[in-house]
Amino acid sequence: MNALPDGIRACRLFEKLPVRPLRRQRERANAVLPKTVRRKLCAEKLGSRILLAADFRHNFFQPEDVNDDGKVSPSDALAVINAMSGVQFSASTMYTDVDNNGEESPLDALMVINRLALDSELATGNDASDLIDQMPSLGFSFRTYDGSDNNATNPLWGSAGTEFRRNVDAAYADSIGSPTGTSRPSPREISNTLSAEFESGTPSRRSLSPFVYVWGQFLDHDITLSGEPGPEDFHESFDIKIPTDDVWFNPMGRTDVTMPFTRSAAAPGSGTSSEKPRQQINEITSFIDGSQIYGSNKAVADSLREFVGGRLLIRENGLLPVDEMNQIMAGDKRAAENIGLTAMHTLFVREHNRIAKQLAEENPSLDDEELYQCARAIVTAELQSITYNEFLPALLGTRGIKPYLGYSPEVDPTITNEFATAAFRFGHSAINRQIRFIGNDGHSTAEAVSLTDAFFNPSILDEAGIDEILKFDASTVSMEIDLEVIDPLRNFLFGPPGAGGLDLVSLNIQRGRDHGIADYNQLRVAYGLPAVTGFAEITSDVELQVKLESLYHSVDDIDAWVGIMAEDHRYGASVGELASRIIADQFRRLREGDRSYYENVFSRSDIRMIERTTLADIIERNTDVTGLQTNVFFFRSELSGxxxxxxxxxREGLQVILLDSQGEFIADVQTDASGVYRFDSFPSTGSYKVILSATDTAHEVNISTGNLRFQGLDFEIA
Incomplete structure (x- = not known):
C-alpha cells in the first residue's frame, strides 16, 4: 500500500459542504397544512406477512418526534420512558417505538436524546469543521487495487482472483464437484410454479424505493463476480430443462428444449477429491473499496484516469467515457447491464472528480497521484457509509447490523459462496417493470422505458442523462422482496425466448446447484438457526406452503435461494431470518476485517462529516436534481384529514377515495369514529385527488418527493 503524503488536510473539503439542517423537519413543514389532525391509529386487516413488516407505533416521517407534534423535544424522550413504565397516554397518537424494532427500550429514548444533541449542534452552527484533523489518520495507507496486503498475516484475504469462502461445506452430489439437487425439479418448473408475476405485482410493504435494488446491484458489483471460463477454457454446459407445458420457452411442447447454462470456472487445484471439492473464484476484491468505479487491477484503474488533477475520464456531456468500440468504460465490466446501474456509475465518477477538484483548490501543492488517491479514499468512505448507515438498515432493519467494534486482523472479510450465490440475490424480486423519467416536480417528463429495452442500452443516457432516472429511483415504490419476479426478468432477460431470452429465477437456482450450495435447512443450522420441520415454519402463506411441498416434498431438500426468498420477513425488515443472518455476517466481516474501513482510518470529526453525507446529498451535488428526501431508500408520503x-x-364509516392524475383508482378507506382518514401508500410521486364520496368534494395535492405529509385535508358535511 502507498502511504498518504505528509501534511495533507484532504478532508478540509468537508468544510465547504453544506450540512443539511434537519431535513426531515423541513420536508414536513413544506407539506403540512394549517390544521394538524391527531388520529387514533387503527390496525387494518392485513395479511400476516404485512403485520410482520408494519409497526403502528413508529413515526415513519420523523422517528424521534414521538408525540407527533412537529418537533423533537425532551418530552419525546419522556414519552418513551413512560411507555416503558406502562404509563397510559391520553394523547391519541404516541410513536414510542423510535428504532422500529417492535418494542420500547432505552435505545429509543437514547435516539431522541442524540437527535436533540444534533439539533443543538446544528443550531449553533457547529458542524465540526473547526475540529477537522489530518485526513486520514496516522498510519493510513492507500488501498491496493486488487485488495491484497490488507491483512499483514493473510495478505490475500479478500483480494481479487481468490476463492470464495464457505461458511457451510459444499454439498456436491458426488462430494467432489458434480452439481447438487439432481433429484429436485427443473429450476424452470420451480420458477413457473413459485415466481410467476401477479397481474399488478406486489409493491414493497415497507415502502422501499428502487434504490434498494439499484444500490444493491451497484454494491454487489463492488464485491462479487464469479469467475467464468475464458475463451480458451473448457465450457461445462449445465443446461436447464424446460417443462413441456412452458408457454414461453416451449410453446410446441417438446421434450428436448433447454435453456443454456455454463458452469462457473473451477478454482485451480479444486474439484479433485472429496478433500478438495470444487471451488469458485471471486474475480474482484471482496472489500467495499469502489472497485466497480476504479477497477480491481492497476491496468483497469489507469485506463479510467485522466492523469490530470486527480480526475477520472468523463465525456463533455458528463457521461462515462467510451472505448474505440463505443463501449462504456468503468471499473466493472457489467456497468452497461441496465441504465439505472450505468447512472450510478456515472454519478460516482462525477463525485470523484468533484472531490478531486475541491482538493486541488484546497491543496495546490498536491500532484495528480495524490489528488486521485485522496479522492478515491473519500469516495470509498462514502460508499461504505451509505451501505452501513442507509442501505443495510433499510433492508435488514435498524438493528440488523451490530455496532462496529473496530478492525480485527483475525476476521476474514472474504465473500462467502452462500452470500454471493443465494442470499444477496434478493434484489431480483424487487425490480420494477419500467424505468421512468421524473422531473423535480415529481411528474414524468418522457415515456417510460421497459426494463427489457433498458438491458445493455446505455445510449438511452446520451439523450436522457442521469438526473431523471435517479429521481425516479427515489420517487416510487419497489416491488416486494419475495419469490415473485417480474416477467422481463423471468421470461425476457436479455432478449425474447428463443432469441437469447433467459429466466433469472432459473439461473439463480441453477447457479446454486452449480456451486454446490447446501440446501436451505443445512444453511439455517450452519448459521445458528433451528432447522424447520414443516413448510408452515418457512412461510405463513398457505398457498405458498402447498406449492413448496408439491415441488420439494421434504423441507430438507429446498434450494437455498428458494427457501431464503420464501421466508416470512423479520419484524421491521424486508428479508427473512436466514437472509438476515447470512447478509449480516458478511457485512460484519467486511468492515471488521478491513484495515482501511473508514471508521478505522479517518479522524472522528471527519467520520461525522462522512456519515452526514447521504446518497441524496451525492445525487444533488452532482446533478440538477433537487428536493430529494433525506433517505432515498424509502418512498412514502401520507395524506390525512x-x-x-x-x-x-x-363521521364514521364514510368512504374516502384516492385517485391519480388520470382519474385512475388508487385506494379507498373509511373514516374512523372520530371522522379521521389516512392514505399512506402511494405508488410514486405525482398529482392525486382525494374525494369524499358522500359529498363529491375533493382535495388535490402534488407529491413532488418522498417523505411528505399532507395533514388537514378536511371535509365538512353540512
Whole structure:
C-alpha cells in the first residue's frame, strides 16, 4: 500500500459542504397544512406477512418526534420512558417505538436524546469543521487495487482472483464437484410454479424505493463476480430443462428444449477429491473499496484516469467515457447491464472528480497521484457509509447490523459462496417493470422505458442523462422482496425466448446447484438457526406452503435461494431470518476485517462529516436534481384529514377515495369514529385527488418527493 503524503488536510473539503439542517423537519413543514389532525391509529386487516413488516407505533416521517407534534423535544424522550413504565397516554397518537424494532427500550429514548444533541449542534452552527484533523489518520495507507496486503498475516484475504469462502461445506452430489439437487425439479418448473408475476405485482410493504435494488446491484458489483471460463477454457454446459407445458420457452411442447447454462470456472487445484471439492473464484476484491468505479487491477484503474488533477475520464456531456468500440468504460465490466446501474456509475465518477477538484483548490501543492488517491479514499468512505448507515438498515432493519467494534486482523472479510450465490440475490424480486423519467416536480417528463429495452442500452443516457432516472429511483415504490419476479426478468432477460431470452429465477437456482450450495435447512443450522420441520415454519402463506411441498416434498431438500426468498420477513425488515443472518455476517466481516474501513482510518470529526453525507446529498451535488428526501431508500408520503359534522354518527364509516392524475383508482378507506382518514401508500410521486364520496368534494395535492405529509385535508358535511 502507498502511504498518504505528509501534511495533507484532504478532508478540509468537508468544510465547504453544506450540512443539511434537519431535513426531515423541513420536508414536513413544506407539506403540512394549517390544521394538524391527531388520529387514533387503527390496525387494518392485513395479511400476516404485512403485520410482520408494519409497526403502528413508529413515526415513519420523523422517528424521534414521538408525540407527533412537529418537533423533537425532551418530552419525546419522556414519552418513551413512560411507555416503558406502562404509563397510559391520553394523547391519541404516541410513536414510542423510535428504532422500529417492535418494542420500547432505552435505545429509543437514547435516539431522541442524540437527535436533540444534533439539533443543538446544528443550531449553533457547529458542524465540526473547526475540529477537522489530518485526513486520514496516522498510519493510513492507500488501498491496493486488487485488495491484497490488507491483512499483514493473510495478505490475500479478500483480494481479487481468490476463492470464495464457505461458511457451510459444499454439498456436491458426488462430494467432489458434480452439481447438487439432481433429484429436485427443473429450476424452470420451480420458477413457473413459485415466481410467476401477479397481474399488478406486489409493491414493497415497507415502502422501499428502487434504490434498494439499484444500490444493491451497484454494491454487489463492488464485491462479487464469479469467475467464468475464458475463451480458451473448457465450457461445462449445465443446461436447464424446460417443462413441456412452458408457454414461453416451449410453446410446441417438446421434450428436448433447454435453456443454456455454463458452469462457473473451477478454482485451480479444486474439484479433485472429496478433500478438495470444487471451488469458485471471486474475480474482484471482496472489500467495499469502489472497485466497480476504479477497477480491481492497476491496468483497469489507469485506463479510467485522466492523469490530470486527480480526475477520472468523463465525456463533455458528463457521461462515462467510451472505448474505440463505443463501449462504456468503468471499473466493472457489467456497468452497461441496465441504465439505472450505468447512472450510478456515472454519478460516482462525477463525485470523484468533484472531490478531486475541491482538493486541488484546497491543496495546490498536491500532484495528480495524490489528488486521485485522496479522492478515491473519500469516495470509498462514502460508499461504505451509505451501505452501513442507509442501505443495510433499510433492508435488514435498524438493528440488523451490530455496532462496529473496530478492525480485527483475525476476521476474514472474504465473500462467502452462500452470500454471493443465494442470499444477496434478493434484489431480483424487487425490480420494477419500467424505468421512468421524473422531473423535480415529481411528474414524468418522457415515456417510460421497459426494463427489457433498458438491458445493455446505455445510449438511452446520451439523450436522457442521469438526473431523471435517479429521481425516479427515489420517487416510487419497489416491488416486494419475495419469490415473485417480474416477467422481463423471468421470461425476457436479455432478449425474447428463443432469441437469447433467459429466466433469472432459473439461473439463480441453477447457479446454486452449480456451486454446490447446501440446501436451505443445512444453511439455517450452519448459521445458528433451528432447522424447520414443516413448510408452515418457512412461510405463513398457505398457498405458498402447498406449492413448496408439491415441488420439494421434504423441507430438507429446498434450494437455498428458494427457501431464503420464501421466508416470512423479520419484524421491521424486508428479508427473512436466514437472509438476515447470512447478509449480516458478511457485512460484519467486511468492515471488521478491513484495515482501511473508514471508521478505522479517518479522524472522528471527519467520520461525522462522512456519515452526514447521504446518497441524496451525492445525487444533488452532482446533478440538477433537487428536493430529494433525506433517505432515498424509502418512498412514502401520507395524506390525512378529518370529516366533521354536527352529528357524530355521520363521521364514521364514510368512504374516502384516492385517485391519480388520470382519474385512475388508487385506494379507498373509511373514516374512523372520530371522522379521521389516512392514505399512506402511494405508488410514486405525482398529482392525486382525494374525494369524499358522500359529498363529491375533493382535495388535490402534488407529491413532488418522498417523505411528505399532507395533514388537514378536511371535509365538512353540512
Amino acid at each position: 378529518t370529516v366533521s359534522s354536527q352529528s357524530d354518527s355521520l
